[in-house]
Structure formats: C-alpha cells, structure tokens
Amino acid sequence: LITMATLLTLDFLSLSAIQERNSWELILIISGRLLSIGTFLAAAVLLFQGLWSLFPSYTRWLLVLGASLIPLLSLANHFSNLYWKQPLIDLVNNLTLDGKFNLRVELEAAGITHSPLLVVVAGLTIIALVGGLYQLLQRASLRFNFRLRTTSAVLIGLGLWIGAIAQQGLSMVSMRKHVWQDEHTTFDLHLGLLRPDPGLEKLSIDFTRTMTGSQEELLLSGPTPKLERTPDVYVVMVETWRTDSVRPEVMPFLSQFAKTECQQFKTTFAGSNCTPVSWYTLFHSRVGIDWRESLREDESIDGFKGSYPLRLLHKLGYRFSVRAVCDLSYKKMCDLNFGRNHKLADRFLDAPMIPGNLDVPEREVVIMDDLKRELQDSPKGGKLHFISLDSAHYNYYWPSRDFTPIHEDCSAINFSALKPTAKQIREVVKRYENAVNWIDRQMEDFIKHLKSTGRYENSIIILTGDHGEEFQENGSWFHCSSLRREQVEVPIMIRWPKWVTTQPNQDLVSHMDIMPSLLDALGLDSRYFSGMAGYSVLGSHPGEALLSTRWPGKSGIGLSLVANGMKANFKASKLWLEGIPETIHFMGWTDFADRPLDPEQLRNKRSYPDTLKEHYGTSIERHFQRFQISN
Template structure:
C-alpha cells in the first residue's frame, strides 16, 4: 500500500502557496501592462498598482488554495476513489474546477448579464456543473501521482511560509523599485518663477449655474456663495459645448471645439494650439492637476504643460485581472448595470482598478487628499512659489447618490417617473461638492486667485432628455463662473454674457503673461478691478456646438446667441439640415417656446460662417461633408468651386 500521507498536501501549506502564487501573478501582471504605458498619472501609480494587485490576487489565491486543501481533506476522510493514494489529486481537481469557473465568469460574465435572473441562474448552474465535471476528470487522471519533492513541499507549512517570506522580501527590495514612478509630493524642478499670483482653477463637472444658492438655486452652497460674495460672479457664463471633452478643451485653449479638434472620444487637442498650463509653466509657474473625470487624461492632450497630472485612467486599469474578475462578478449578480456606474463608490475611489467602470465616480474628498499629497515643497530660502492648481470634481455627474454614502448604493433609473427624486439627489451631490470646495479653499494660501466654474450643466427633461451632450439648450450650457482673489473686486455681479473661452485669457493677464495669438476669448481682468464700472463688457456673439457621434449618433448641433436671441441648428453628421429653432432670450430664458419666422440675418450669417469653418476642418481631416455644406462653404469663400 502506498503511503497516502506522502501524497496529501497540508491545507494551510496549500493556502500559503496560493497566497504566494497570487501575489507573484499580481506583480508580474502589472509589470506586463506597464511596458507600454505612457500616461504620467498611470506611471506615477505603478508601484501602488503592483502592491494592490499583489494583495488582491494573493488573497484570492489564498482562498482558492485553502478551499482546495479543505476539499482534499474531506475527500481523504470520506475515502473518495481519487484520494485512495493521497488527497493531492482531489486538491488539484478542486483547483482546476475553481480556475475554470473563474475563467468562465470573466469570459462570459458580460453575456450572462444580458439574460433574465432565471436564465442567468440556469446558465450559472450549467457552468458550475461543467467545471465540477472537468475537475473530477483531472482528479481521476492524477489519482496515481507519485510522491516526491513537490508533494513533500505541499505538506510542509514551514517551507511554504519561508517561500512566501522570501518572495515578499524580493518584492520589497526589487519588485516595486523596478516600476517607472511612484506616488509622492511634487518634486522641485528648477528655480522659482517671477513674482506673480498663485492660481487655483476649480472645475465642477456637470454643475448647472441655477443650482447654486448665489444664483437663486435650491442647493445649500455656503462655501461657493461666500466665494462669490468676496469675488466677482459672472451671472451669464456659457460653455462652448454641452459635454466635458470639447468644453474643457476650450477652457484650456481659449478656442472653439471645432478648432481645437477634441469634439469626440478618441481625439486629442490640436498639438499646435498652446494651452493655459503650457503658458503658465513656460513662465515659471509650478503646474499640477488633480482630476476626477477619467476622460480628461493624457491621451486627450490635457497633460500638456503640467509637471504633475493625476487622473484615474480607468481605460488602463480595466485590464487588470482583479478589475475583470470583480466587474464580471458584479455583472452576473445584476449589480453592475445602468443607470448606476458606482455601486461601491468608496471601494472604487480607494481601489479604482478593482472595478474599472465604477472608477468614474471618485469621491470629492479624495480629490482634496490628492491635492494635499502633491503640494509643492518649500523652496530654498523660502523663495515664493508661483503655483497653478487645476482641480476637477465630478460628484454632480451621474449617478446621483444619496449622502452619506453607504457601502453598497445604487442610483435611480433615469426615467420620467424619477425626475424629481433625481433632481433632489443631484442637488445633494452639488452640496457635497460645495463642502469639498470649502475644504480645498482652506488649503490654499491667502494670495491665491480662485476661479470656480463648470464644464457644462445638466438636463432633467427640460427638453426631453437626461444628462448632457445631447443638445445646446440653456440647462446644459449655463455654468457658474466665480473669480476671487487679493486685490480683485468683491461682491460684484456681471450680467453681460461671457464664455469659458474667456477664462484662460483672464488668468494669463492676471499673471502678467502675454496671450497667444490663437486665443479667441477675451480677458475679463478689467471687470475684476475694484474701481471698474458695474458692467462694461463688449457685446458679442457666443457660439456653442456638440458634434460627438458617440453621444448623438448621426447628428450635430450648433448655436449662437447675441444677448437677445439664440439660434440653434440641428444637422445630420454630414451637415444636412434637420431643424432650426430661434428663441428670444429676454422673454424665454428657459428656451421653451421657439419664435416663428426667420432668424435675424446677422445671427444666421454668423452661424453659417461658424458652421462653414467647422465643416472646412472636418473636410481637411477626411470626414464626410454634405453637398449642402459644400455649397455653404463655397458661398462663404472657404472652398474653391473648381476643387469641389
């Protein structure tokens, strides 16, 4: 009779080997994916990725191997046929069953989630039975494994523990040291710049202007209200687009979306256009960004000019095995479906790669913690630091969650029956961001010029839709704009319409930096002078557009307003006319009732020219342009009739 004990692993030793195998796999996986990474924010968190992936996969390995060890003990005790020469075959069969089930979960989880609960349960049962059958076959085929060094090692707790300790020591000494960068404070680079103010640009994603208390809104926003009271509030600030990428691109470049080119996902800011952080960095300002919206990333061109650019890049992090396993489990459980992309917000913000689709929701207090972590260090001899901070909060963005947050929290479906409840939750998110902004303001030095604005607003069925990016009405374009700082006007309100393209010129003039010729906006610095009049900005045309074929497939929207009228045009993706609406702003601020008749000739001509310039750029980039647009471009002199 063979010695059954020679071929029987100890459950604890097996579990320790699982911890070792999982941790090693986690480190190797992160090293593999980091090979082609270039995003500074990703590289900076490489060591953290390695530790977290090692811990998560190590814990998973410990659990899987421990279960295999316990099943093998039961098999030996109950005298299973596969365990007649020892329990190692049962352990191997159980491990194979577990790994096969996990592979099926990752590979088929998204497809399983499409089915009803009943069908999903039936399919899961079939997968489980198939995995058990496969594991049984493995156990039977390995039932006569001879004893040897491997079997002896699997019985030795001491050897397993020693191997684990050795691996962890190697990981500490060499593992994370091989990573490209680490998280940490902003390292000093070069001498301090010329005398100038510190600047903090705070962007609150998806914040309607009419939500703030200082704008007559229902949300309790004492910190933003107080900032407006000690600064200048621009009551009619408009975004040049109704969603994040083009609007933020315009904020950085002071150009319209068609010109900077970031009109859709997968595109980048025009590299030939100078950006606000590039101008500040080139003039001696220390530049850092902490961003909660994962789409505002290095791939889109937003990191240009920043010494430190920190954003959770969920597109990179979703590759990790821990994220894929966790996301698949949530999908199969029915907890990972629209309308909520943030069922576990605290877990997602602390370990965003666990569930990549959840990482869109980053808690505002985590933004503040990262700002504090990356604070500029003291300079030699206490020399002044000219610091530019760009902080981008995202709490008001969907999903709208109730506060205080619980560990497991679902958003409400975006349906008409829930519109009032959704609005209440949205206002609660605005209040949460106001608290975070108040904390951030306390962290800033007293000589900091603070600019608070939003990339766009939000819609609650005012024009038949939820969220944003689907049109150009007031609720998605009207954003707050507050500018306050030492030596600037306080308690001032400006009624003349302004645009987000005016923010970058204003900041550069306040810092004493020349404006690039490419900037299209105007500086508002004169309006911030305490001795300036109440409202003397020039009257001008303000344009907006949204052309994302991801958000509005087959359609493009263009709009222009002059202070009294607003003209909105909807076109096909190729430029053919669909609908045109004219509104009288003074009598119909909410833009509910279109005006009959033709629009003012000057307004229509201005929008014609704007659309023609946008179409010209699309044509030069090889995009489809309709015959109608070609006629309009030719009439305005943008194309040569002979080259059509």
C-alpha cells in the same frame, strides 16, 4: 410579424413628439409608418431568403443572428433616444470618436458600476435568448405553413415602396413644412425618397481658427516677458454642474462665495455639452467643433504638446499639478490638454493611480488631501493646480459616513418608468442636490484651508462645471444630447486677488474666456491671447459665444450662437465624422430658456445670414471665413 409589431409600436409611441399636427397630417404620418416599415420588412425577407440560399449551411447561423437582432436593435435604438436623445448609431459612433474603444472607461464615464465582463455576458445572454426565440418562431411558421411565394413578396414590396413614395409626395404638397420636418426628425426609417430640407435656411460655411497652430508656435518660440506676479492658480472642474444648483439651500457656501468674492457674470456657458469637448474649449480657448481634428495631433512625431495657454504658462515659469478622480485617458483628455503622458504636469494623480475599492467621494477626499500635502511642502506662487471632482456625475454620489445629506427622500433613476412622474423626477433631482451639496462642503473646506495657511489672498480661484444635466425637462436624462440650457449653462466663478482692480460685470461668459482672462490678469500683452476663441473678462467683452458639440443628440443641433438673450441654433449632420462641416442648416432662434422666437419678426424681410450677422456679428466674423446661403 413580431418585428413589424415592434417597429410600429415604437414609432407610435414616438408620435407625441410631433406637435401641432392636424387630422390629415396624422393620417399621412401613420400611413407613412405602415408603408415604410412594410417596405423595409419585405426587402429584409427577400434579402434574407436570397442570402440563405447562397450561404453554406454551417454559416447560416449568422443570418439567423442578423434577422433576430432587428427587433432587439430597434428596442435599443428607442431606449437610446428615450434616455440619451441620441440614435443608437450616433451613440455607438461617439464611443470611438478618439479612435479607440475601452469598455471599462466608457462604462465608468456613463456612471455604470457593473464590470465590463458582466455587461458583455448580459449582452450575449440577451442575444442568445433572441436567437432562440427566432428558432421557435421559424418552427411555428413551418408547421402552420405561413409562407409566401417570392413573386408575391416582390410585388407586395414594390407596392408598399410606391405607396411610401406617394405618401411623401403628398406630405410635400399638403403637409406644413415644420410638421414634415418633425416627421423625419422623429422617425429613423423613411423609404419614400423625398425629404424636406431641415430648418429655415441651408448655409454654406467655412470655419476658421481664430489662432492657427503656426501662430501659437511663433508666439511660444519668441522671447517671453518676465511676470511681475505669479499667484497660485486653482482650477476646479466639477463634473455635471448646473447653474441653477447654486442656491443657498443647496450650495450655501458657493452661493455666498460667488456673490461676495468673485467677479460678477450674468449668464455663463460651457463650451459644449460633454466633458472632453468642454475641457478642450476651456484649456485651448478654441471652439468645440475643432476638438476632433485636434486629436490628430497625436499622429505627429512629437505627439500631443498640450494646449497653447498651458504651454505658454509653463514657459513663463509656471508648474502644474493635475488631480482627477476619473480616468483621464478617456477620450485622450489628459494628453490633449496637458501633453503626451501629462508632460506639462509635474504632479499627476487620476483614477488608475488611486487605491482600488474607493467610491467617488472617497477618491475626492484622496486627491484633495494630496493637494493639501503638496501645498504644505511648496512655496507660495508659481503653480497651477487643476482638480476634477466627479460626485455630481450620475449616479450622483456623497459619502456614506461623516456627512449628512440635505435630502433623505431621494432615489436613483427608475429606468423602467418610460414616463416618470413629477415625484420620481424630484427624487432624482434631490439625489443630485445631495451630490452638489457634498461638492459645496469640499470647496468650503478647501478655501478655508487656503485662508488658514495664508495662501488665499494672492490666489486666483476658478470654479466651473464641464456641462449640465437634464432631468426630463425635455424628455430625457443626463447630458450629451443637446445644447439646451440644462446641459450647457454651468457656473463660472473666478475669484481674483485684490490687485486685479478692474473686474467689470459681464453679461455673458463662456469656457473659452477663462484662459484669455488668466493670461490678461498675469499682465501679458494682449497679442498672447487676443487671437483665442474667447475674450478676457477683465476688459471689453462682446457678450457673444459659439457653442458646439460632437454629441448633438436626436435634434442634430450641434452649433449655437449665443448673445443678448437669444440663441441661434444650427444643425449639421454626422458630427461624429472626422472633418469640419461645410454646410449647416439654420433651425431658428430661441431665448436662453429655449423658448422659440418668431423668425419672421426677427428677420423683418431680410435674409437669414444678414439677420444673423446683425445679432452675432462678432462671432460670425471671428469664426467663419464664409457664411452665406448655400446654392
């Protein structure tokens, strides 16, 4: 009864996610919850009873543990959806996407400062308490003779299951399709057998890489030209950086820098909504959907070689330094981009190498000072310096000394507030703004240092964020849960030397465009970068991009085509599995603010594939060998 009450309460709390339901549809949805949950519990009780008779007495504690964990896992799944917009199973699967699991690194990446030991002890304590509660309830059940014959339980279970099937049959014929789809998206437990196809159209697709590994190796093996100019290149990756934070009152220096010193871009996108995939899209100039398969390169004899653009720059004579305040072993971010054991980087510094007991801002000071020392001892030109800054990641950090935050009335997220007020949300946003203001001051200090040492004029400076951050705009916190603008619209600032005379304004730029643009600016023939997923921003740009993620969250939308102010969204199931999807579901169009657009008006009686090819023709031709309605 407690388990049923828990499951029903959690489902009823989620009912508000189903919009535009009428009274009849609400009755069907509620009856579906009662019937599916009742069927599940009847089956669970029968299974438990059968296993109890089969298990030796000394192993029955496993059954007790399993039964007592059902409501606990249900609560964990609810809060996983609430805070991260991801079902618990997806959250767990995503922890091991790179083939290994390191609790310390995962906790640090999530912004959790507690030690792995404390987290494990807390988890075991909760499990022990739940197990004890089960024992108390079992004794109460025996005392009050709350029992049911097996035959009666089977009949009740069958009756509930038949009712669940009938409910879904009624939903299929009498419920509007989008409401039926919302029902299946909102609730995880459905035992009625019948299911709606998600979205507007099921598409059969075949992804293709714009440049294959053999093509990259062929270009790398041939003679390379001598570069006429070898400016220093600075690539700064700011963790969790939203485009709308670049405002004079929050980031005064970079707001002015972007307007007066950088090439002008109207809308700028990260390649994905999560750090490892976004880094991959930037350094490899490939779409994020390829990321998981690229991790398999480590299985080869030579292991990770590093990204093609960086290997090409290395062959052209560039040398690299890499500095980060985070642990770059996370999801193999170092090896995948800079080669096994950072073999492309002569200078390397990340969290495990920085003295302990320093908080994030102090670590940033360490790596920035280390970079300045290297510049002091190095000749100008021929270096690519990569810097990763983490203060803007949750819990949003700034120095406790020698820094005056722009907001005093701010606070961390109150996780006990299931429906945070506008005031509570604003206090969290202010904390984030303090963090990005600290980033702004660091960049001001560093760029002034470049100017004072005579290094600025002949340098290429690239500033961007790996992804954005959601502050309850769509009902959740953080990132890694959707491809909505709050999570994928990030600043991209590129400052070119004056000898790069052609710097056209661009309507739409993404992470995939950064490496082709850099190679173009250095004077390389277009054959070295025209096959990449992105385009040089120094020439003609189609104003299109393909965004993708292995962390689609509750919506399941893992692919988005963007162009001309419109976003076409696609759902693909089980993106955490290895392999590239061969079937996707077109979920409809939104504008860049994620407001739905009328699909019937846009397609005007044409097929969805034909309409999509009209609006995103360059991207579809570039990334798909097959893009058609699935039989």
